[in-house]
Amino acid sequence: METLAVALLGFFFVGYVVLGGADLGLGMLLPYLGRNREERHRTVSAIWPLFLANEVWLVAAAGLFIGAFPTLEGEVFSGLMVVFVPLLAGWMIRDAGLWWRAAGSGPAADWLVCGGSWLAAGGWGWLIASLLNDSPTEPTSLGLGAVTTLFVLLLFLAHGLGFAALRLTGTPLARALRLTGRGGRGGRHSLLLTSLVSATLAVLAGARLPLSEHAASDTALTLIVPLSLAALPLLLAAHLWLWRLVSRTGFRLSSL
Known part of the structure; x- marks a missing residue:
């Protein structure tokens, strides 16, 4: 059960980094x-x-x-609180901008979307740098954090370009x-390449966590893992259906 829980956690996390990073x-x-x-x-409508x-x-990865790893979760969130605060702040600012844009707000909402996206992406870069650190429950050094964050920012920019070429x-x-590159093929190739790099980076960062040593009891895993497995195909099917629906209908926000 421990191995399956680790694999599921990695799959959910990679799924978000690839999809959410776009x-x-x-x-x-x-x-x-x-x-x-x-x-x-x-x-903004493309998002x-x-x-x-x-x-x-x-949400699935965090849950x-x-x-499944309650002790480690406490160590990671408390030790990296200084990293999670700007990440969560950027996430909330970006989402607030998207909702205000849907409600008809103008330039101010657009700046919230852009600024929040940059702040959240930088937070993810610093978090990944900290996880790659010798002690994944402590913030990384300024040098390694800055280099890794810059790389993640550039990666997300390239990933977003590939996504833009499709949407x-x-x-x-x-x-x-x-x-x-010209044509949809260039966008697909770019998105595929950045997806592979993003997934690899997420796996490398997650592999630094001592997950197996901090797994919950067998009783808890017996409950949590089957539920996560049952939810996985539903999540995949719903996401595929939504992507096809959006691609077919060309969804756009109704209000300017």
């Missing part, structure tokens, strides 16, 4: 892709409603981490294709 990258690129109100509206489905992967239309799409 919409964070797109939010980071908002000033480049959207030069006016209509273009920003079109760019809807997929960002909600992407965050379910993070499994808390339930955007019009002038914002043309701007994205200038950097990814």
Whole structure:
């Protein structure tokens, strides 16, 4: 059960980093892709409603981490609190901007989306750097943290460009294709490459955690792991259905 719990946790975490990293990258690129109100509206619309489905992967990973590895969870969250605070702040700011944009707010909401995306991406970079540290329950040094965070920021930007090449239309799409290559194939290749790099980085960071040594009791795992396994195909099916629905209908926010 311990091995299965570790594998499920890794799968959920990788799923979020790959999927959530794409919409964070797109939010980071908002000033480049959207030069006016209509273009920003079109760019933000590309994030809807997929960002909600992407965050379910993070919720699933956090829930499994808390339930299956409660002792380690406490050590990680308390030891890395200084890292989690800006990460969560960026996440909330970005999501607030998306909801305000859906409600019809203008430039202020767009800046919240962009600024929150940058702050959350930087938080993820610092968290990954700390997990790669000799002691994954303590913040990393300034040097390693800065280098790793810069790499993650650039990775999310590239990931967002590939996502933009698949989701955007019009002038914002043309701007994205200038950097990814002409045509949908260039965007797909770019997104595939950055997805592989993101997944590899997430696995390397997670592998530093002493998960097996801090697993919950067999009784708890016997309850948690089967429930997580049962939820996994439902999560995959729902995400695939939503992606196909959005791609087919060209979902856009109704209000400018």
